[in-house]
Amino acid sequence: MNSIKLFQSAKIRSVWNEEEQQWYFSVVDVVGALTDSTDPKQYLKKMRSRDSELNSKWGTICTLLKLLAPDGKMRKSQTATTKGILRIIQSIPSPKAEPFKQWLAQVGSERIEEIENPELAQTRMRELYRAKGYSDEWIARRERGIAVRDTLTDEWKKRGIKEGKEYAILTAEISKATFGITPSQHKKIKSLDHPSENLRDHMTDLELLFTALGEASTTEIAKTHDVYGMTQNVSAAQAGGKIAGDARAALEAKTGRNVVSPSNYKDLPEAEVRKLIKANANEEK
Template sequence: MHNKLVVFKNKEIRRTLHNNEWWFSVADVVEALTDSADPRQYIKKMRQRDPELESYWGTNCTPLEMVAPDGKKRATNCANTEGIFRIIQSIPSPKAEPFKRWLAKVGYERVQEIEDPELATKRTKALYRAKGYSDAWIEKRMRGIAVRAELTDEWKNRGINGEPEYAILTSEISKAAFGLTPSEYKNLKGLERENLRDHMTDLELIFSMLGEAATTEIARRQDAQGFGKNKIVARKGGRIAGEARENLEKETGGKVVTPENYLAEPESRKRLTRKKKG
């Protein structure tokens, strides 16, 4: 499954591909439409006051794995476009109609992306630009996404059974490359729900790519099969990036790993980017 965030009125809504269609986090949708501080409690009360919605809840909603606010992947109640439309009927919100139009547009874009995958890349770039990222950073981020996809495809072909095994192998690469697990890295940057790589600097992205690309190449060359052998390969690939990072730090006297993040407003982010270039 491929997880992505979409934004409605500055509210982030998690979605994931399931059976080749988008499924959305019900809690995120409720929060976006109600501004509720406790969307799960709102959902509970909504189901109590709408017996019909409650009777079809198991049909409308499916638990799918998503990244939770604490950065961990958990089963999250999700609904497809049709299911979300039914849930919206139980939400007395002036935002409902604009949200329906937005949701229909998102669903239509998915159909377009199936027909022309390049559109997905273009839309992702546009979203990053809207958030204030520089074109140079975006190109590295997009390349990193491609490198990551190639690695996970390789793992799948070599007997790795998805999550949580992907997460364990990724942690091995990260520890060898940066001296930190992904969760430790997020803590360093002060992140919670956010995607770690969306908050990496150019150099952090480059060394992340190196570690994953090296892991892919070693796995192919050594024909690593199964979790145990690929765990060893992950450490080797990460170590190649780690040694390169250490050599750069020795030559420059600076650190690649940084607590900097991109939680700042777009204009502040642009100033930070210009400062780094200078």
């Protein structure tokens, strides 16, 4: 499970290893967060040359794992567990080192708690959305949409669909039938030009509702007709999306307004998110 964690204002890419039950963090992102270097990779090279002991153990400390790159593609990057990151931190003279150690402990404990009690993950997600300025009604629809999406992807797994490219193809088919555009075109309409910007986090209430309708319909069609393989699932996706698309067209005919909207939530106060994260950390201490 790939994720982006916030340390103060810095984004730390991370991957959760289900088998080992621990996070792997991007080494470059950590170095950038602690040093404010304009070239973390170069800083990392110099750091390793200064610390011969760290350099000799580098192969055991770091693991190459795929992370989301700035260009939106999954690329292999150097990562390390909490233990490895703590060793790397020893070679970085930074006033942020101690707060970062506390942050590592918090991130790890939160994930373990969420595995034991999944409702905690939903609660934290809800609080973060609320802190960003989303309405409770929007949050409820976003949560429902996540549940619908999870049900659909679980069904795809059973029906011979592989994660990644095939998921993206089927999602695009549902979107084209629902809205008449692909997700990438939808992002352009909303002026979402950064790969890390999640389209669904910028959808209006109606866009979320029709997205969920298209995906829920696709799930039911796939189950009813017991489809299997890419060709049959594409047909199911197109049929499911058409149900939502017909409903969207009927609403637009009645209201005279397009459901697809250029509005987004890019200007919401992210500082409030950081305040909430800090407050949650203090409550757990």
